[in-house]
Amino acid sequence: MIRPKKIALAIAFSPTAPAMLRAARGLAARFGATLLLVHIGERTAEAESRMETLLADGFGSVTPEVVWRPAGGDPASRILDVVQAEGVDLLVAGALKKENLIQYYLGTVARRIMRKADCSVLFLNQPTGEELEFNHIVVNAEDSPYVREAIRLACQIGEFNPQSWVHIVKELKMYGLTMAVSDQCTAEEYEKIRQRLVQEEIHRVEQMLEKVRHPGLRINIKVVTGKSGFELSQFAQRKEADLLVLGAPGRRFRLFDRVFPHDQEYIFADMPCHLLVVHPKVHTKTTTSHG
Secondary structure (H helix, E strand, O other): OOOOOEEEEEOOOOOOHHHHHHHHHHHHHHHOOEEEEEEEOOOOHHHHHHHHHHHOOOOOOOOOEEEEEOOOOOHHHHHHHHHHHOOOOEEEEEOOOEOOHHHHHHOOHHHHHHHHOOOEEEEEOOOOOOOOOOOEEEEEOOOOOOHHHHHHHHHHHHOOOOOOEEEEEEEOOHHHHHHHOOOOOOHHHHHHHHHHHHHHHHHHHHHHHOOOOOOOOEEEEEEEOOOHHHHHHHHHHHOOOOEEEEEOOOOOOOHHHHHOOOHHHHHHHEOOOEEEEEOOOOOOOOOOOOO
């Protein structure tokens, strides 16, 4: 995905609304993008007054446009209908820091947005009201058709801060290591084979980086073993990451996938930091009424 030209913020009248608004405004200013505010709720005089109060904070060069949609039905679908109609490149939404078991199986608005969105989505788990700073960006280089786009967008974001680190995490598939060794393999031979496979994974990432602009960025390639979703989350916590970047998951999950979650599902259940899910779909813009 190229730098987003249109950013939408799913906004509600919640305690985190001012912080979410300032974060979205900062992103729009950085990318030179237009900003759209999507509110699901009745457009009453009271609601308009509350929205005006939120917008009174000032937006500098960014003038947001508000889209109102009445409540009812699935709020995630209503938000995504606007996003699709408006040709949004990046949707900003709030997310819970940690979900309980019931929320996981019933699903939340944010989780449904992650599964159904046909654009990239930035989930903010603890907006502070300060402009977003991304000093340590972790990218998952696994299990998505959008791996290269995820790395590219992470590097674009990293360019805003010359001191940024972009950590690209690649999994060493244990079944590949198992297939490469024999029962008679010594510990020394095993380690040599493991090191060779690690270098092969690093080389794959380096090949992807050759096609991505990243001047001056500090790049760290990390190869992990074990359950990749768990390892990725742990690595992000160790690095005190500001942003975790993933390629978008598949459209639908089978029953098997609900019992044995994908990396994205695991991470979303316990987000270590802000989460960017990259889905660089090309949109066809249509004209809609914002009444």
